[in-house]
Amino acid sequence: MMRSRWCAPLALAALLAATLPACAPKSGRSARTIVIWEQMDPEERVRFEANLAAFRQTHPDVEIQHTPYETEQLRTQFQTAAAGGGGPDLVFGPSDQVGPLSLLQTIQPLDQALPAGFFDRYVPSSLDTLDGHIYAAPDQVGNHLVLCFNRRLVPQAPTTAEEFVALARRLTRGGVYGFAMNLTEPYWLVPFLGGYGGWIMDAQAAPTLDTPAMVQALTFLKGLRDLRVLPQECDYQIAETLFKEGKAAMIVNGPWSWSGYRRAGVDLGIAPLFRMPGGRWAQPMVASKGYSISVNVPKEKMPLVTELVEYLTSPEAELRSVRELAILPSHKDAYGDSSLVQDPYLAVSLQAIEKGRRMPVVPEMRVIWDAMRPEMQNVMNGIKTPAGGARAMQQAAVAQIAAMKK
Amino acid sequence: MNATIRAPRSFPYLLLLPALVAMLLVVLFPLLYNIFLAFRNMSLYHFTDHTFVGLEQFRELFAQPVLYVLFGKSLLWTVLNVFFHVVIGVALAMLLAGPVRGRALYRTLLILPWAMPQYISALTWRGMFNYEYGAVNLILQRLHLPAVPWLSDPTWAFLAPVIVNIWLGFPFMMIVALGALTAIPHDLYEAADLDGAGAWLKFRHVTWPQILPVLTPAVLLGTVWTFNNMVVIWLVSQQGRPADQTHIMVTWIYKVAFTYYRYSYAAAFSVVVFLILLAFVVFTLRRAAPLEQAK
Amino acid sequence: MSAGRRRPVHVSVLTHAFLVLVSLATVYPILQIVTVSLRPTDSLYSTSLALIPEHATLRAYYAILFEKQFLLWMRNSALVSLAVTVFGVVLASTAAYAFSRFRFPGWRMGLYSFLLTQLFPATMLMLPLYVLMRALHLLDTFAGLTIAYTATALPFCVWTMRGYYDTIPVELEQAALIDGCGPWTAFTRVTLPLAAPALTITALFSFMSAWSEFLVARIVVSSLSLYTLPLGLESLAGVFQTEWANYAAGSLLVCVPVMALFVFLNRWLVSGLSLGGVKG
Numbered sequence: 001m002m003r004s005r006w007c008a009p010l011a012l013a014a015l016l017a018a019t020l021p022a023c024a025p026k027s028g029r030s031a032r033t034i035v036i037w038e039q040m041d042p043e044e045r046v047r048f049e050a051n052l053a054a055f056r057q058t059h060p061d062v063e064i065q066h067t068p069y070e071t072e073q074l075r076t077q078f079q080t081a082a083a084g085g086g087g088p089d090l091v092f093g094p095s096d097q098v099g100p101l102s103l104l105q106t107i108q109p110l111d112q113a114l115p116a117g118f119f120d121r122y123v124p125s126s127l128d129t130l131d132g133h134i135y136a137a138p139d140q141v142g143n144h145l146v147l148c149f150n151r152r153l154v155p156q157a158p159t160t161a162e163e164f165v166a167l168a169r170r171l172t173r174g175g176v177y178g179f180a181m182n183l184t185e186p187y188w189l190v191p192f193l194g195g196y197g198g199w200i201m202d203a204q205a206a207p208t209l210d211t212p213a214m215v216q217a218l219t220f221l222k223g224l225r226d227l228r229v230l231p232q233e234c235d236y237q238i239a240e241t242l243f244k245e246g247k248a249a250m251i252v253n254g255p256w257s258w259s260g261y262r263r264a265g266v267d268l269g270i271a272p273l274f275r276m277p278g279g280r281w282a283q284p285m286v287a288s289k290g291y292s293i294s295v296n297v298p299k300e301k302m303p304l305v306t307e308l309v310e311y312l313t314s315p316e317a318e319l320r321s322v323r324e325l326a327i328l329p330s331h332k333d334a335y336g337d338s339s340l341v342q343d344p345y346l347a348v349s350l351q352a353i354e355k356g357r358r359m360p361v362v363p364e365m366r367v368i369w370d371a372m373r374p375e376m377q378n379v380m381n382g383i384k385t386p387a388g389g390a391r392a393m394q395q396a397a398v399a400q401i402a403a404m405k406k
Numbered sequence: 407m408n409a410t411i412r413a414p415r416s417f418p419y420l421l422l423l424p425a426l427v428a429m430l431l432v433v434l435f436p437l438l439y440n441i442f443l444a445f446r447n448m449s450l451y452h453f454t455d456h457t458f459v460g461l462e463q464f465r466e467l468f469a470q471p472v473l474y475v476l477f478g479k480s481l482l483w484t485v486l487n488v489f490f491h492v493v494i495g496v497a498l499a500m501l502l503a504g505p506v507r508g509r510a511l512y513r514t515l516l517i518l519p520w521a522m523p524q525y526i527s528a529l530t531w532r533g534m535f536n537y538e539y540g541a542v543n544l545i546l547q548r549l550h551l552p553a554v555p556w557l558s559d560p561t562w563a564f565l566a567p568v569i570v571n572i573w574l575g576f577p578f579m580m581i582v583a584l585g586a587l588t589a590i591p592h593d594l595y596e597a598a599d600l601d602g603a604g605a606w607l608k609f610r611h612v613t614w615p616q617i618l619p620v621l622t623p624a625v626l627l628g629t630v631w632t633f634n635n636m637v638v639i640w641l642v643s644q645q646g647r648p649a650d651q652t653h654i655m656v657t658w659i660y661k662v663a664f665t666y667y668r669y670s671y672a673a674a675f676s677v678v679v680f681l682i683l684l685a686f687v688v689f690t691l692r693r694a695a696p697l698e699q700a701k
Numbered sequence: 702m703s704a705g706r707r708r709p710v711h712v713s714v715l716t717h718a719f720l721v722l723v724s725l726a727t728v729y730p731i732l733q734i735v736t737v738s739l740r741p742t743d744s745l746y747s748t749s750l751a752l753i754p755e756h757a758t759l760r761a762y763y764a765i766l767f768e769k770q771f772l773l774w775m776r777n778s779a780l781v782s783l784a785v786t787v788f789g790v791v792l793a794s795t796a797a798y799a800f801s802r803f804r805f806p807g808w809r810m811g812l813y814s815f816l817l818t819q820l821f822p823a824t825m826l827m828l829p830l831y832v833l834m835r836a837l838h839l840l841d842t843f844a845g846l847t848i849a850y851t852a853t854a855l856p857f858c859v860w861t862m863r864g865y866y867d868t869i870p871v872e873l874e875q876a877a878l879i880d881g882c883g884p885w886t887a888f889t890r891v892t893l894p895l896a897a898p899a900l901t902i903t904a905l906f907s908f909m910s911a912w913s914e915f916l917v918a919r920i921v922v923s924s925l926s927l928y929t930l931p932l933g934l935e936s937l938a939g940v941f942q943t944e945w946a947n948y949a950a951g952s953l954l955v956c957v958p959v960m961a962l963f964v965f966l967n968r969w970l971v972s973g974l975s976l977g978g979v980k981g
Contacts, residue, residue, distance in 0.1 A: 037923070041939035067923045068936045072664055077920070080828050083454055086835060088923075100667065104453045184647060233537040233558050235644065236941060241539075241746040256942050264742040363450060370665050374649035381558050381648055404666050405451055411802050411874055413884035418799035422811060425796035425855050428788075432852035433818040436829035440821065498723065501716055514964060515724045518731050521959040523913055523934065526952045530733050533746040541729070541750060573727065581905065582861070584970050585898035589868050619867045620899065623860030627819060634822050656822045663825065676825045683820040687813075 031301055034308055036066040038092040039074045039289075041256055043325055051317040055308060062304065075100060082106035082294050089297045089305055094143070095128050095288045098135035099363035107292040109133035114306060122313070125353065126288045126330035128361045136290030138330040139313045142255050143287040143359075145191055146352045147271045153249040157271030161195075161220070164250075164274050168229035171249040178229040180239035180248035183221065183380045186372035187285065188252060192217040194283025194357055195276030200372075205362045207401070209372065210394035218379045218386035220276070225380055255326040255349060270345060272352040286356035288330060322346070328353065364401050371397035443673035450667035463674035472658070473678070480654040483568065484633045490572045491632075492625060495579025500613070502580075503587040513584075520577040528641035531570045532557070535642075557643070560651035567642040567652065574638065579624060586620035587613070626690060630683055636660050655679050731953075738762070738949035745945045761946035762954070771951060773926070774933035779958070781843055781929060782911040785850045789907030790900060792851065793858030798888055800859070801866035802874070812863070815856040823916065831920045845921045846911070846929070853917070854910040858903040865899035866892065901969040908962060913955070930955050 040048060045068065052064050067088075069077065075097050081087030083106060091097075091107070101107045111119065111134045119127060119134055126141035127134060147164075149157055153171060158164040168178030182188045190200065198213025224230055230248070231238060240257065242248035244264040252273065261268045273282035291309050293302075311317055315337065318329035323343050328350060329335065340346055359365070371393050379389035444463055448456040467473055498516060502509045519527065534541040535556035543553040556566045590613065598608045636656045643652035646661065653661070656679065663672035732752055737745060739757040747754065765771045799805075800812050830849065831840075839845030869892060877887040893900070915931040922932060934951050937944045 035923075039940070041942045042937060042944050043942070044939075065924065067925060070935065070938070071940055073919060076664060076828070077831070079453070080831055081835075084832060084835060100450055103450055184644070231538050233555065237533070237746050238536060238539070241744050241748065244742050244744055245748055247748055254941075256939070260743060260942060264744070366665055374646075374651075377647060377649040383649070400666060403671075404449060404668065406447065406449065411871065411884055411887070412878065413803070415805075417884055418803035418805050418808075421799035422796035425792035425859060426811065426814070428792065428848060429815065429818060429852045429855050432830070432833070432849050433826070435833045436826035437818065437821055439829035439832075440825050494723075498720075501720060506716060506720070510964075510967065512720050512724060513967065514960060516727055517960070517963055518956065519727060520909065521956045521963070522731060522734070523931065523952045523955055525915075525934070526734055526737075526949060527730060529745060530730050530737070534730065534733065536746070539746065539748050541733070544750060573730070581970070582902055585865070585902045588898050588970060589865065616868065619864040620861060621864075623857060623864050627816070627857050627860065630816075630819050634820075636822070636824055656824070659822055660824045673825060676822045680821050684817065687816055687820070691813075 030063075031298075032061050032304070033063040033065065034090065034301075034305060035088040036064065036090040036092060036291075037069055037074055037078060037088040038066055039069055039071050039094070040092070043259065043321075044327070047321045047325060048312075050320055051312055054317070055311050059307075062308075064308070071097075078294075079104055079106060082296060085296055087294055087296060089294055089301065090309070091292050091294065092139075093289060093292075095136060095138070095290060096359060096361045096365050098128065098130055098292060099361050099365060101292065102130055102133070102135050103363055106295055107135055108295050108297075110135060110137060110293060113293060113302070114309075121332055122330045123332055123335075125286060125358065126290075128288065128358065130361055136288070136292045137309050137313050138288035138290035139318055140327045141286065141288050141330050142326075142328045142349065142353065143285070143289075144349075144352055144356045145188065145252050145254050145273065145284040146349065147250060147273050148243070148253055148258070148261065149250040149269045149271070150243070150246060150248075151267040151269040152246075154269065157269060158274050159271075160275045161277055165224070165227070165229070168224070168250065169227060172229045175247065177231060177242060177248045179224065179250045180230050180234055180242045181224075181252045182234065182236040182239050183225065183230075184235045184373070184377055186369055186376050189217060189221065189372065189376055191252075191273050191282040191284040191356075192220055192276065195273070195280050196220075196278065197280060199357070200368055201360060201362075201364070205360065205364050207364070207368050207371070207394060207397035209368070209397055210390045214390040214393070215386045218376070218389055222379055222382075222386060255328075258326045258345060259324055268345075270348050270352075272348070272355050281355045284352065284356045285359040286353050287359040290330075364404075367400045367404060368397050371400060440673045440676055443670050444677045445674075446670050448669040448673075449671075453667075456670065459670075463671050464678075466671065467674055467678065473655075473675075476653060476655045476658055477682070479564070480633055480656070483564075483639075483654050484629055486568050487571050487575060487632045488625065488629050491575045491579045491628060492621075494572070494576040495581075496583045496617075496621075498576070498580045499583030499587055500609075503584055516580060517577045519574050520581075524574065524637055525641065527574065528570060528638055531566075531573070532642050532644070535566050558648050560648060563643055563648055563652045567639045570642050571632070571635065571638045575628070575632070579628065582624040583617060583621060586617035589620070590616045626687065630687070633683060634679070734949045734952060738946055738953060740946055743943075743945045745943070761950035764944075765947045765951045765954065769937070769947065769951075770925070770928065770933060771930075771954065774928050774930045775954075775958075777843075777927055778912055778930040781846050781850065782908050784843070784847045785854065785911040786904050786907045788847065788851045789854045789858055789910075790904050793855055793862050793903050793907075794893065794896070794900060796855075797859045797862035797866060798892065801863045802871065812860075815859050818852075819856050827916055827920050830917065834921055839921070841922060841924050841927060843927065846918060849917045849921065850911040850914060851907070853914075854907045857906060861902055861906075862896065862899050865896050869895050897969045901966045905963065905966055909959065912959060 038048070056062060056064065071093065074091065074093050078087055078091050078101065083104060098107065122138060123141060126138040128136065147157060154167065158167050171178035193199065193213055196213035196216040198211045198217070199208060202208050225232065231242070239248065239251055243251040244261060244266060246266065258268060258270065273284060275281050291312065293305060297305055313331060315329065315331045315334035318331055318334050319337055319339065322329065323339060323346070326345055326349060328346065334340065375384065375389040375393040375396070378384040379386055384392065445458060445460060446456045447459045447462070502513055537543060537553060537555050537558065540556070542556065547553055554562050556562045594612050595608060598612050603611070634656050639652060639654060639657050640660070646653050646657060655675070659672045659675045662668050662675065736752055736754055738761050740747065740754045741756050741758050741760070800808060834840045834845050839848065873891050874887040877891045878884070882890065913931060915935065918929050918932050922928060934948055937948045937951070
């Protein structure tokens with residue numbers, strides 16, 4: 001190797017290679033470092049970081065690292081990391097992630113790991129029990145779908161399905177739709193299923209999708225599409241766009257979207273979803289998000305981790321930015337706070353939750369969603385009848401659950 | 407060509423060892439791990455305690471029609487994409503290799519789809535395909551053509567990601583072709599001109615044979631990458647819509663692994679994909695583009 | 702192409718018309734992304750086709766640059782991508798030379814093995830990659846990212862460089878050897894300069910492999926301080942609510958260094974043997 005022109009670049013490459021390991025952060029996990037992997041909407045995360053800063057004021061020697069993940073990746077990577085003995089101390093995400101994670105024994109049953117009576121502080125509707133154990137400490141309750149409407153177009157929210165349909169038809173003119181809704185996700189189908197008296201599974205977590213209630217719910221939604229009170233190809237983004245631009249008078253969406261609508265200049269009103277024919281109120285799913293503790297947290301660290309969880313689910317933490325985020329707290333004591341009581345959106349939100357029903361957190365949930373989704377789309381697109389769709393859903397759910405358990 | 411150069415015996419090994427080591431290190435273990443998994447029953451209920459089940463996963467895989475349907479779709483997906491990537495890429499490269507005014511600007515604009523992060527490009531295209539509000543249908547209607555239900559009809563919903571992927575992929579082929587074209591010496595063309603050859607003959611006998619050695623890896627690997635491309639279909643069809651009709655093999659594998667947690671089944675499926683592509687590569691290299699090029 | 706001969710006017714016009722059309726079709730979706738970045742309402746879509754939205758604002762650019770960690774992400778991405786480019790070019794150019802000029806036991810297997818690693822669906826390789834990286838203590842390091850990206854970029858680079866070397870007559874190196882050069886010098890002084898276009902493709906491809914890659918980064922990196930651009934942008938996306946304007950602005954800014962690199966490398970795509978008379 002003579003004085004070649006490439007000696008220099010090679011040397012550079014070698015130098016770079018030598019420096020690379022040094023660019024790694026000092027990831028030595030000390031006893032006073034807590035690592036959290038979380039799935040949050042960007043606004044939620046802002047509040048979270050503010051809460052972490054407040055916690056550090058009283059615990060200046062504690063370092064907290066958090067990494068955002070998307071829902072699926074959070075679950076998958078936590079699974080792999082925790083099963084291999086690594087991963088974070090805390091994992092924060094939607095309540096249904098405890099199903100698979102508990103099955104893989106990667107998160108601790110908190111009713112045993114935390115002091116007795118720990119969960120008495122929470123509103124009962126925010127807690128989920130799986131196989132007799134509680135796996136997550138919630139910091140919110142909600143995630144429920146409500147009827148959102150543009151007050152400039154809709155002075156008063158409809159309370160029955162008949163009123164709703166009449167209103168939607170009346171408002172559909174001049175390039176404006178009376179209604180818009182995500183017709184592609186079964187989460188939006190479920191409230192109507194509940195309103196007709198049905199549900200997605202029974203007490204043994206077996207799917208109950210082929211029921212008259214399901215057929216009625218599918219017929220109702222398909223009927224709306226046939227009446228053309230909403231666009232033919234309506235998914236989440238399109239429904240949002242129309243509502244934000246004032247081209248749809250009403251939309252069905254959850255608390256995560258309200259601040260975005262208000263910021264877009266919509267005069268937003270919300271109301272619980274209406275009564276279905278037959279007298280029952282539509283039953284949206286209610287879910288929490290919470291903190292689960294990894295099985296890999298050493299015993300000595302548990303008190304610190306417990307303290308952090310306690311703080312993050314305390315009234316102080318949960319009430320921060322509560323009006324902007326419209327997220328209802330899980331802590332009982334937070335409900336006495338005046339900001340909560342006086343905010344009109346939160347009051348209505350609470351009413352809507354009372355009409356809702358807890359989302360199951362069993363591992364079979366995913367499969368059931370996945371079985372419902374294509375058939376719901378088929379029915380909406382007119383490829384299958386509601387009855388055929390319901391039957392297909394049930395068959396797919398049963399088959400896939402069996403395959404999953406093999 | 408390919409005559410050897412006199413050098414110490416160890417010379418070629420030294421040249422390629424670093425590359426080989428790096429690559430095998432990172433890819434070999436995951437590959438072997440998947441093959442290992444394919445013979446077991448790893449799933450949600452058997453995550454750490456999976457057992458050997460022999461060919462069970464493969465038996466189930468081959469018994470279901472979904473494998474064959476998806477294979478057909480993967481094939482169609484790949485052929486359509488690669489064909490247009492190459493045709494458009496080479497055509498543009500030929501135009502831009504020559505004395506065209508403003509070619510630097512054209513080249514820069516035409517590389518944008520490659521430079522742009524795929525996620526937002528795919529979602530933007532999805533918006534453009536919306537039946538009522540999308541730009542594509544609006545343009546079609548201006549041209550007095552009927553609007554197309556791009557995302558709700560299974561056939562069109564298959565074509566939509568194809569169009570997006572063609573848009574995403576032609577710049578790469580164009581760059582490779584440009585690089586290849588610049589290597590062609592002018593005297594070859596001058597000789598052809600002297601022989602009175604027209605444009606098509608020049609292309610067929612001068613240009614094409616000269617760019618083939620450089621274009622071949624791009625087309626070969628491009629085919630493989632397209633076959634295995636999960637992201638574009640996933641994003642444009644929003645995970646398979648409508649009704650799980652817009653799937654190719656790899657998107658289905660992703661779904662089975664991460665929605666149903668059937669990791670071993672997905673691994674078996676992946677092994678089948680691997681074998682299909684292996685057969686393709688071996689066939690192509692033996693027949694169409696032998697490693698020893700006759701000059 | 703046919704240098705020195707003026708092209709007929711109608712060919713010129715057709716050429717330009719075609720190029721303009723294709724450019725428009727290519728650029729239009731990008732313009733849509735610009736529109737999203739200017740929209741004040743954080744909406745990905747709109748019912749209006751206007752390129753400049755109502756109440757257009759540059760707020761998103763300000764937010765992404767100064768309120769988010771965009772500059773950190775860019776620095777991290779630049780570091781990793783440049784390292785991958787250097788390693789990719791160095792390793793590919795040498796390995797490909799071996800495959801092009803030499804026939805040694807195992808050369809076919811070696812060449813094929815570079816290809817074989819690309820055949821497996823990438824998504825299934827992610828989890829074992831995590832396990833591997835963890836075992837090697839490469840998680841959450843730039844080294845881990847660099848090694849992973851270089852390994853994925855190598856197959857294409859090696860094969861392309863090899864194909865390009867095959868078009869360079871071996872007589873040139875043999876002449877250099879006769880003149881008293883060793884094989885390494887012949888390689889670096891004679892062959893490499895002539896392979897500039899292929900080196901350019903290799904450099905660009907290696908850079909892009911690292912710059913815009915998400916899956917591997919997601920697996921390897923979990924510290925915010927090591928976030929690359931794709932990870933950073935991804936953190937702007939929620940389940941339903943995404944900061945679309947910021948995301949679009951960020952995506953456009955992500956393009957800029959790539960375009961700059963391309964413009965910089967462009968001149969080498971046209972040099973090499975088109976000087977004429979070198980090959981015979």
